[in-house]
Structure formats: C-alpha cells, structure tokens
Amino acid sequence: MNPSSAFARVFVDELVRCGVREVVLSPGSRSAPLALVLAVEPRIRLHVRHDERSAGFLALGLAKVSERPVAVLCTSGTAVASLHPAVLEASHARVPLLALTADRPPELLATGANQTTDQVGIYGTATRWAYDVGVPEQRIGAVAYWRSVAARACAVATAVGDAGPVHLNLPFREPLVPDGDHSATPGTPAGVESWPESLDGRPDGRPWLAVDQEPPAVTVLRDAPERGAVLVGEGCAERDAAARLAAALGWPLLSEPTGDARTGDNAIGTFPLLLADPDFAAAHRPELVVTVGTPGLSRSVLGWLRTAREQYVVDPSPAFADPTRTASRVLAAVPVAAKRRAATAWLRSWLTADAAAREAVDAVLDETEELSEPTVAREVVAALPGDALLFVGSSRPVRDIEAYAVPRDGVHVLGNRGLAGIDGSASTAIGAALAHQRDGGGHAYALLGDLAALHDVNGFAVPAGDDRPDLTFVVVDNNGGGIFSLLEQDGEPGAERVFGTPHGLDLTRVLAAYGVPVAEVAKVSDLRAALVPSAGLRAVLVRTDRAESAALHRRLQDAVHRSLSR
Numbered sequence: 056m057n058p059s060s061a062f063a064r065v066f067v068d069e070l071v072r073c074g075v076r077e078v079v080l081s082p083g084s085r086s087a088p089l090a091l092v093l094a095v096e097p098r099i100r101l102h103v104r105h106d107e108r109s110a111g112f113l114a115l116g117l118a119k120v121s122e123r124p125v126a127v128l129c130t131s132g133t134a135v136a137s138l139h140p141a142v143l144e145a146s147h148a149r150v151p152l153l154a155l156t157a158d159r160p161p162e163l164l165a166t167g168a169n170q171t172t173d174q175v176g177i178y179g180t181a182t183r184w185a186y187d188v189g190v191p192e193q194r195i196g197a198v199a200y201w202r203s204v205a206a207r208a209c210a211v212a213t214a215v216g217d218a219g220p221v222h223l224n225l226p227f228r229e230p231l232v233p234d235g236d237h238s239a240t241p242g243t244p245a246g247v248e249s250w251p252e253s254l255d256g257r258p259d260g261r262p263w264l265a266v267d268q269e270p271p272a273v274t275v276l277r278d279a280p281e282r283g284a285v286l287v288g289e290g291c292a293e294r295d296a297a298a299r300l301a302a303a304l305g306w307p308l309l310s311e312p313t314g315d316a317r318t319g320d321n322a323i324g325t326f327p328l329l330l331a332d333p334d335f336a337a338a339h340r341p342e343l344v345v346t347v348g349t350p351g352l353s354r355s356v357l358g359w360l361r362t363a364r365e366q367y368v369v370d371p372s373p374a375f376a377d378p379t380r381t382a383s384r385v386l387a388a389v390p391v392a393a394k395r396r397a398a399t400a401w402l403r404s405w406l407t408a409d410a411a412a413r414e415a416v417d418a419v420l421d422e423t424e425e426l427s428e429p430t431v432a433r434e435v436v437a438a439l440p441g442d443a444l445l446f447v448g449s450s451r452p453v454r455d456i457e458a459y460a461v462p463r464d465g466v467h468v469l470g471n472r473g474l475a476g477i478d479g480s481a482s483t484a485i486g487a488a489l490a491h492q493r494d495g496g497g498h499a500y501a502l503l504g505d506l507a508a509l510h511d512v513n514g515f516a517v518p519a520g521d522d523r524p525d526l527t528f529v530v531v532d533n534n535g536g537g538i539f540s541l542l543e544q545d546g547e548p549g550a551e552r553v554f555g556t557p558h559g560l561d562l563t564r565v566l567a568a569y570g571v572p573v574a575e576v577a578k579v580s581d582l583r584a585a586l587v588p589s590a591g592l593r594a595v596l597v598r599t600d601r602a603e604s605a606a607l608h609r610r611l612q613d614a615v616h617r618s619l620s621r
Contacts, residue, residue, distance in 0.1 A: 056250055057234045059227045062191035062201055063088035065254050069202040071098045072262040073209035074123050075153070077490070079114040081107045083130020085170070086157035087231040090128065100493070102521055104482075106513040107134045111141025111154075112471075112479025113514070116486025118150045119469055120444070121494070124212045125486075126153040132170035135177055140478045145220040146181040148290055148473030149372075151212035152219075154178070158226040160190050174224050184211045185222040195251050199263070202256055206264035215268040216371025216387070271371045271387030279304050279392060280342035281401050286360065287314030288350030288376070289472035293369070294318075296389035297347045303392035307405040310462075311352045312453055313470045317462035323405055324462045325412040327454070328615045331355035335408060335619055336362070345369065347389055349376035349472070352457055408619055415618035416459060419611055424578045426597050428452075428531055428604045429459040429611060434579060435502055435529055436460035438586040442497035443467070446484035448507040449475045450538045452531065456502070459611075467491070477507035481514030481528070485592075488524035498525050498588035505532040505562060515569035517592070527586065528571070528594040532562050533601045555601065566594050 067089065070078075078093055079102045080086065093101050102117075104110035107129045114127035129135060135156045145152040159171045175187045188204055191197065208221045257263055285301040287294065287310035294316035301308035301321045309326045310316035317324065330336045336355070340362045347369045350356060360366065361379050368375050371387040420430045432455035439445060447453040447470040456468070471483055480503050488499035508530050517523050535555040544554045551557070563573045573594045576582045585595045 057230050058191035058193050058197075059088040059229075059231055060092075060233045061193070061250060061254060062197075063092040065198055065201045065256075066205050067092045067096055067099070069205035069256055069263055070124075070126060070153075070209065071096070072256055072260055073206050074213075075126055075209065076100060076123060077102065077114070077117045077121065078126045078128060079104060079110045079117070079486075080128040081105065081110045081130070081134060083134060083157065084231065085130045085159065085227060086128050086155075086225075088227055089155065089157070089225070091232060093128070100522065102489075103518050105516060105518070107137035108140060108479065109482040109511060109514040109516075111138040111152075112144075112482035112511065113486040114152055115141045115145055115150055115471075115479065116446075116483035116488075117490045118145070118152055118486075119148070119483070120467075120487045120490035122151070124151040124153050124209045126155050128155040129157065130170070131156065131158045131174065132172060135172075135174050139178060139181075140476070142178045142181050142220045142222070144471050144473045144476065144479070146183075146473070148471070149218045150220070150473075151209075152221070153208055153212055154182075154220060154222045156222065156224050158224050160226050160228045178220070178222050181220060182222045183214070183217065183219040184208065185224075187224040187226070190226045190228050193251065198252055198254055202263035206262045209262070210264060210266040216271065217374070273388045274386050274390040275393050276300075276304070276390045277393040279396075281305070281396070281399050282341050283343040283345070284309055284341050286344050286346045286350050286356070287311065287316040288346065288348035288352070289313045289470075291316055291348035293347060293389045296391075298322075300345065300389055300392060303395045305396040305399045305402045307402060309356070311348075311350060311472075312447055312456040312460070312468045313472045314348050314350075315468050316347075317468075318464050321402065322462040323409045324460065325409050325416065325458065325615065327353040327355055327458045328412055328416070328612060329405075329408055329619070330359045331612060332616050332619055339404070343367065345390065346376070346382075349378070351378050352454060352472070411618040411621070412615045413461070415614040416611055419607075419614050420459070424580065426577055426579060426582060426599070427607050428533070428599055429455050429607065430579060431529065431531055431582065431597055432456045432502065433459045433461065434582055435500065435586065436463065436466070438583055439463075439466045439500065440497055440588060441465040444469070444488060444491040444496060444499040446470060446480070446487050446499070446501040448480045448501070448503035449477050450504055450507065450536070452502045452504055454538075467496075477504070477510050479511050479514065480507040481511040484528070485514060485517070485524060485526060488526040489522060492524050498527070500586070501526065501528045503528060503530050505530060505534065505558070506536055506556070508562065509558065509560070509565070512565060512569070515566060515571050515592070523592050525588065525590050526592055527588070528592070529586075529597065530562060530566075530594055531597050531599055533599045533604060534558060535601060562596055
C-alpha cells in the first residue's frame with residue numbers, strides 16, 4: 056500500500072471516530088487519495104459539488120444545523136482560495152468546518168509547477184488552527200501522527216464557546232491511487248504484509264484523542280432591575296435559557312430571527328419598528344440589557360442598546376461580541392434569576408405597544424392581496440409547518456422577517472449572519488436542510504433576494520446521485536439591490552447603477568436551467584398555496600418593485616408611529 060492511500064484510509068477512519076458524518080468534496084486530481092476512500096466509506100454521507108465556493112457553503116450549512124464537524128475537501132490551487140468565503144463565515148459564526156486542502160509535495164513549490172501555490176496559512180486569522188500535515192511517509196509512528204492530527208482538528212473545531220474552522224493542508228506525492236496492495240487495512244496485525252505497523256485506531260471505535268470540555272458556570276442574577284430586556288442575536292446557543300430568563304424577570308424578549316428565540320409570551324415581534332420610533336425608544340431606556348449572541352441587524356436596536364445603563368454580554372469566548380462597546384460584564388452562560396418576578400408595568404408597556412404596532416402593520420399590509428416584501432416575510436413565517444427549518448438570506452429578507460413576521464414556536468430559523476454576506480446562500484440553505492432532515496426534521500424553506508440567489512446560482516447544481524432535501528426557496532425578485540433604496544445612498548447621482556445594480560434576468564429561466572421548478576405568484580392566496588410542502592428542490596418567485604417597496608416600508612413605520620401616539 057502506498058503512503059497516500061494508507062494516510063487516506065487512516066485519516067477518514069479517525070474523522071468518523073471523532074464524529075464526522077458528512078463530507079463535501081469538489082473533484083480534483085491531487086485530492087484523489089481521500090476522494091476514493093470517501094466514495095466507498097459507508098459511515099459518511101458524501102456530497103459532491105463542482106464549485107468549491109458552493110461546496111464550502113454547503114458544508115457550512117450542514118455543520119450549522121448538525122453542530123458536528125463537517126469536512127470540505129478540494130484539490131490544490133485556486134480551489135483552495137474558493138473556500139475562503141465559507142471559512143470566513145464559519146469563523147465569525149463559530150461553525151465547526153474542516154477545510155481539507157490537497158497540495159503538491161514541497162519539492163514542487165516555488166518551481167512554477169502546475170496548479171501550485173503557497174497554501175499554508177492562506178486563510179490567515181480566520182481559522183482556529185491551521186496546520187500543514189506533511190507528505191505521508193511509510194514509517195513507524197505515522198499512524199499515530201495522522202490520527203492525532205485528525206482528532207485534534209475535530210476537537211479544536213468543536214471547542215465549547217469557540218468553535219470554528221480548522222485548515223489542514225494535505226500534500227501528496229504520487230501515486231495518488233491505490234497501487235494494488237489492499238492488504239494493510241485496519242485490523243491487519245503490525246508487521247504483516249507491506250505496511251510496517253497496524254493501521255488500526257483505538258479499541259472500541261474510540262477517537263485517538265478525547266478532549267473533556269466542561270460546560271461554563273451559570274451566574275445567578277440577584278436584584279435585577281425591573282427595566283431590563285433580553286436581546287438575542289446571531290449565534291445564540293441557549294435560546295431556551297434566554298427565553299426563561301426573560302419570563303422569570305418580566306422582561307421583554309427581543310430576538311433577531313437568526314437568534315432563533317422569537318418564542319413565548321414575552322417575545323416582542325415588532326421591536327425594530329418600536330425602537331425606530333424616537334418617542335418610544337426615549338421612554339423605554341433600559342437599566343440592564345442581557346445580550347446573548349451577536350446583535351446588529353437593525354440600527355434602531357443598536358442605538359437603543361447604547362442608551363442602556365448596563366449591558367451584560369453572554370459569551371463563553373474571549374472574543375465576545377460587543378459591537379456598541381458598552382458591555383459592563385461578560386458572562387459565560389445565560390444567567391438565571393434568583394427569584395421570579397410577576398408581570399410589571401414595564402413589560403405591559405412593551406406588550407401593549409407591540410400589539411398596537413402589529414395591528415397597524417397588518418392594517419396596511421391587508422389593504423391589498425398583492426404581494427409586497429413585508430407581506431412575503433409575514434406570510435412565509437406564518438405558513439411554516441411544525442418542525443420546519445427556515446434559512447433567511449441577508450440584506451432585506453432577514454430584516455423583513457424581524458420587523459413583520461409574527462413570533463411563533465415550532466420553527467428553526469438560521470442564516471449567514473457571521474459576516475452578513477449574501478454569498479453562498481443557496482448552498483448553505485441546502486446543507487442546512489439536508490442536516491435538518493437527516494435528524495428527522497420537517498420541510499425546509501429559504502427566503503432569499505434575487506441577488507443572493509444569483510450570487511450562488513451554482514449552489515442549485517446538485518449532481519445526479521447526490522441527496523436533495525425537501526426545500527422550497529422563496530425568491531423575492533426586485534431586479535437589484537433593494538436594501539439600498541432604504542439607505543443613505545438612495546437618490547445620489549449614479550446610485551441606481553452602482554447600488555441598485557439591475558440585472559434584467561428572468562430568474563424563472565435561470566433556475567429552470569438548473570433543474571429547479573419555479574412557481575411565480577403575485578397574490579397572498581397564491582403564495583400560501585405554493586408554500587405547502589412537497590418533495591425535492593423547488594422555488595417560488597415573487598416579483599416586486601424596489602421604489603414601491605421603499606415607500607411601503609416608510610409608510611409602515613409611519614403607521615406604527617401613529618399607533619403609538621394614540
């Protein structure tokens with residue numbers, strides 16, 4: 056057995072022992088040793104994608120939902136660079152992604168050899184650990200080394216409080232395929248056949264390295280003020296604990312969609328609209344805000360957070376999130392209340408305002424059956440069946456969900472909010488749906504804008520033979536960057552060309568070219584009918600006008616202001 060093939064067998068076996076169940080690969084010659092082992096490994100579900108950029112985000116989605124390390128494998132050269140956006144998102148969102156990059160052996164570096172560049176450290180500070188494994192060699196001790204590296208990579212990627220991407224650079228010398236000697240498989244005693252030691256791992260399928268990670272200590276909040284709030288942002292790992300704290304203290308629960316804690320009686324659904332109202336925000340300055348995850352979706356919320364007398368940030372990592380730089384204390388876990396507080400005038404004022412704002416929003420949106428972007432967000436969340444998963448694209452869709460969708464139980468919402476980019480949205484949604492349904496979850500949905508769908512259009516290219524989730528994409532097509540119609544750039548000379556960026560493409564035909572059936576809808580009743588779960592990948596397309604949408608958002612905020620002034 057040649058060293059490259061021996062390494063691949065040992066390394067893949069150790070990944071499985073360490074909890075890896077999903078691997079994504081993009082084809083390439085230099086990664087052949089691992090690809091050939093993965094192709095026949097029954098303990099791993101293998102996904103193949105032509106585009107490394109999409110492959111990285113597919114792995115990201117799988118890891119976000121499964122919370123297990125997921126590996127993505129590519130060949131050398133520009134393929135490695137194409138994984139960089141997914142690695143960055145995984146870093147900021149603390150997702151356990153294993154970037155396995157095949158490489159040429161060191162004697163070919165700096166020679167002008169084909170498809171060869173310096174891959175070591177290519178992802179910079181985005182990785183929790185980056186390591187060049189070295190060319191596999193036939194020698195005593197190699198198996199322990201290979202297994203130790205694989206186990207350490209998985210342990211680092213899943214570290215409590217600081218999960219994130221790991222990069223292993225894997226140089227291989229030829230031959231890259233098995234050379235006909237298959238005798239040195241795991242279980243062969245040392246000294247038998249051609250390999251100088253057993254390829255086996257630890258007994259009983261144990262990983263080579265087991266890292267004990269204690270859960271963080273929980274703080275008890277004593278003498279918590281009445282005027283407080285729990286604010287939940289992206290990456291909240293303790294959604295139930297956050298909801299319990301709000302309920303126990305009689306505080307409003309303000310959760311961004313990807314905080315995934317918009318649940319329970321204390322959840323305030325319209326809080327971005329309420330806090331965008333100067334009078335309401337001024338009258339509701341908090342004494343203490345407990346922030347869980349990374350907030351930052353709405354300017355109105357961050358502005359209000361700056362007015363808090365104190366802010367406690369919940370984050371077990373030294374790299375805790377404090378975008379307003381107002382944190383006065385950092386806790387490793389969501390605290391618990393020393394005693395339960397009955398409902399107060401403070402909470403009632405939030406609930407009353409939320410009800411008034413909701414009534415005002417619904418009154419405006421219900422004036423017509425024609426679909427608008429806020430209406431789509433409201434209807435999609437309302438129509439989700441129990442145990443559904445919803446991936447929400449960055450830019451306008453996630454903000455429309457935050458402001459206009461009614462909080463509800465029984466659904467899981469996620470998005471790529473680590474860096475808040477629109478890159479890789481389709482692939483991440485597919486990966487998330489696959490992981491969700493592998494664990495027995497229900498139908499999956501994704502709400503994207505047209506630019507997000509186009510940016511990752513190769514994500515819709517699922518090769519024959521690969522698993523396809525039951526996933527409905529709802530794509531809002533306003534022919535460009537609609538969010539800029541609501542920002543300061545709108546109306547500036549040249550803004551339409553450099554921010555609006557109209558593409559003029561027929562998305563129905565674009566998606567059909569990738570084998571995705573599309574239903575175009577224009578009315579609320581048609582959208583509701585199109586959201587009924589069905590098998591496979593499909594899309595629902597809603598066409599809107601950017602200028603009309605911007606005017607509607609302003610009208611909705613005005614309606615909320617009037618409702619609060621009564």
